[in-house]
Amino acid sequence: MVVINLDPYPSPRPRFSRRGTYMPSEYTAWKKQFLKEWLKHNLGKYETGVAIAIDLKFYIKPPKAIARVKKNQNILKSETWRVVKKPDLDNLEKSVLDSVNGHAYEDDNQISDLHSRKRYSLNPRVEIVIKEDI
Numbered sequence: 001m002v003v004i005n006l007d008p009y010p011s012p013r014p015r016f017s018r019r020g021t022y023m024p025s026e027y028t029a030w031k032k033q034f035l036k037e038w039l040k041h042n043l044g045k046y047e048t049g050v051a052i053a054i055d056l057k058f059y060i061k062p063p064k065a066i067a068r069v070k071k072n073q074n075i076l077k078s079e080t081w082r083v084v085k086k087p088d089l090d091n092l093e094k095s096v097l098d099s100v101n102g103h104a105y106e107d108d109n110q111i112s113d114l115h116s117r118k119r120y121s122l123n124p125r126v127e128i129v130i131k132e133d134i
Contacts, residue, residue, distance in 0.1 A: 004037045006030070007124045008058040010091035011098065027095070034099040034126075046105040046132065053113035053133035058083075058092050059121035066120065081120040089118055096126060104130050 009030040014021045046052050060083055066072055075081050093116050101108050112133045 001127055001129045002038065002041050002043070004034055004126045004128070005124075006034055006037065006126060008060055008087070008092050008118070008126055009095050010087035011094035012091075031095065031099045034096065035103060038100055038103065043104065043130075045103060046110060046130070048106040048110070050105075050110060051112040051133040052105055052110050053131055054097070054111055054115070055129040056093060056096060056114070056116035057127040058089075058116065058118040059123060059125050059127070060087075060118055061124045062120040062122070067122070076120055076122050079119050079121045079123075083118040083120055087118075089116055092116070092118060096128060100128075100130075 009027065012024055012027050014023055059079060061067075062072075062076060062081070066081075067076065072081075093114065097108050097111070105111070
């Protein structure tokens, strides 16, 4: 399991201008930082044609209204509080999978199994496990 200590960041919609289509600079900066942290773990890359399974856990900083209530502290520490608000889970997945595409695996079409979840936590981060899907 690889733990990336960054706040999860959802993939936004592309922006359009006269010069063409682009992604917001905050998103591209987050992807670069995520990849930089990923590469510190010196993991290999799955070759083309190898089916892979990915397990993602997104731990999101809770809103202040939830975090400051004393009775919520234990559940936040146990990291079991399910997030049923934005950001959307599929956008969180996309940002992580796009960040490591070409580095953890040759192409994201190799992903044959994907499991993910989002929870509130006082320690925001992304946990990712990639393994061959046998």
